[in-house]
Amino acid sequence: MKGIALTERQTEMLDTIRLHIKNNGLPPTRAELAGALNIANQAGVDRMLNALVKKGWVRLFPSVERGIQLLREGAPIVGLEDLPEVAAGNPNVPGYYPEP
Numbered sequence: 600m601k602g603i604a605l606t607e608r609q610t611e612m613l614d615t616i617r618l619h620i621k622n623n624g625l626p627p628t629r630a631e632l633a634g635a636l637n638i639a640n641q642a643g644v645d646r647m648l649n650a651l652v653k654k655g656w657v658r659l660f661p662s663v664e665r666g667i668q669l670l671r672e673g674a675p676i677v678g679l680e681d682l683p684e685v686a687a688g689n690p691n692v693p694g695y696y697p698e699p
């Protein structure tokens with residue numbers, strides 16, 4: 600499911616939107632998001648919101664001041680590229696460790 604994994608900043612925005620809805624019963628305005636996330640201008644907020652739209656997390660209603668609708672619940676999906684590398688294979692195979 601490539602393209603669904605969120606960046607840390609996108610996750611922060613999604614969490615901010617969820618918390619605002621939980622606390623206030625309605626989504627934040629773009630100005631409220633900019634303030635909560637220390638984003639200098641609305642264009643930055645719009646870019647992040649559009650990325651969340653493309654990844655299927657929110658729907659936007661441009662003509663509505665609080666026109667943000669969450670489309671999913673739960674934690675964002677972590678992409679494989681976000682996971683640390685881990686060793687694979689069986690470490691108990693003869694020859695892996697020298698004989699004592």
